[in-house]
Amino acid sequence: MIRVLLVDDQAVVRAGFRVLLEEHDDVEVVGEASTGPDAVRLARHVRPDVVLMDVRMPGGDGLTATREIVAAAETVEDWRPAVLVVTTFDLDDYLFGALEAGAGGFVLKDCEPEELIDAVRRLAAGEGLLHSTVTRRVIAEFGRRRGAPVPSPEADLLTDRERDIVRLLAQGMSNAEIADSLVVETTTVKSHLSRAMTKLGARDRVQVVVWAHRNGLGS
Incomplete structure (x- = not known):
């Protein structure tokens, strides 16, 4: 069973993701958070396998939350959560920071349901998500911005x-x-x-x- 934590400041978005994910017998949504700080606290408590992380939230950005969740997991034995950044932006400065913070992949909010569940399964298996167009573009741009x-x-x-x-x-x-x-x-x-x-x-x-x-x- 893949345990998933949903993080988004919009309740309707979280509800939509919950419905899509829980149609599959191998996925269980174990919590929801609307701010970055709440996501970190809840992640430490429920220890999800995958965190679906919004990028921009009024109560705390997803970049900081990603970094803190990854850091928290380093101190806990047998817990290595994967963070899947879910965004409306093809390229966004936050995404580059999320890569450095430890995000394992990216999907767009308007992706097909099959793409979302595939991404969750890939990250839960420790593969990382490198096959979507947005991820390849982000990684290429990340490398370019780093200079020599x-x-x-x-x-x-x-x-x-x-x-x-x-x-x-x-x-x-x-x-x-x-x-x-x-x-x-x-x-x-x-x-x-x-x-x-x-x-x-x-x-x-x-x-x-x-x-x-x-x-x-x-x-």
């Missing part, structure tokens, strides 16, 4: 194969596409990617992509 890449010490920990896989992942490729490009099995890609994530201290695939853009492996 500054290699970090972790870059030296990666093998050549791991670097190749990280680079292709940052270009928006799926595991299957990476496997085809490198002429290897998909299981091999998953294995190398898992080791790379451990070395980089990345929570999910999105965080690997962010790291790649910072270190010049995003193009």
